[in-house]
Amino acid sequence: MGKVCLDPGHAGGSIDPGAVNKETGLQEAAINLSIANQVKKYLIAASYQVLMTRIEEEQVETDSLEYRCELINNWGAELIVSLHCNAAVNEEANGVEIYTTPGETAADRAAACIINQVITTLPDLKLRADWDDGDPDKEANFYILRHTDAPAVLLEMAFISNPKEAKKLADSDWQREMARAVARGISDYFS
Ligand SMILES: [Zn+2]
Structure with missing residues (x-):
């Protein structure tokens, strides 16, 4: 089975909570870690090797994306x-997005596998896709995508700034469904 790196965004706590819901104080970094831990559980059960770039609620060295990329590349991740979690000034903004680096890359297929599972498992979630180039992923030069050797995707699971989606992100059933969908998408990619 493959070697999969799960990268829960942001260092957490007071270092970098990521986006924060201004009504409830819900922090993106905590949600990212919670869902990554559950994805890990499913992948381990399916005999994948899993590297987590952050394992603590607040982990200072993970504030450096350079540190994360080095960890990933040294370990020899295959995906x-x-x-x-996404955020916008407009509280109405909602939905799921997945990113790869620009152009046709090996990550495009991984992105399609994961996003297909996510929108099938969580049909309420609006797919914010960019179909201009014939595939659903959006493209951006995020550091973690650019500076890793293996195919890499970045999933913005939902909008933490949207009251309804923040509630979902905090809900343990929803988290489990999202984690299962991501894990299934990863196994689709490897199969
Ligand atoms: Zn983030």
Whole structure:
């Protein structure tokens, strides 16, 4: 089975909580870690090797993306899945997005596998896709995507700034469904 790196975005706690819901104080970094831990559980059960770039609620060295990329590349990951929650000034903004680096890359297929499972498992979630180039992923030069050797995708699971989606992100059933979908997408990619 493959070597999968799960990258829970942001260092957590007071170092870098990521996006924060301004009503409830819900922090992105905590959600990213919680869901990554559950994805890990499913992958381990399916005999994958899993590297987590952050394992603590607040972990200072993970504030450095350079540190994360070095860890990932030294370990020899075959696929990197970075988990984040989205945020926008407009509280109405909602839905799921997945990113790869620009152009046709090996990550495009991984992105399609994961996003297909996510929208099938969580049909309420609006797919915010960019179909201009014939595939659903959006493209951006995020550091973690650019500076890792293996195919890498970044999943913005939902909007923590949206009251309804923040509630979902904090819900343990929803988290489990999202984690299962991501894990299934990863196994689709490897099969
Ligand atoms: Zn983030």
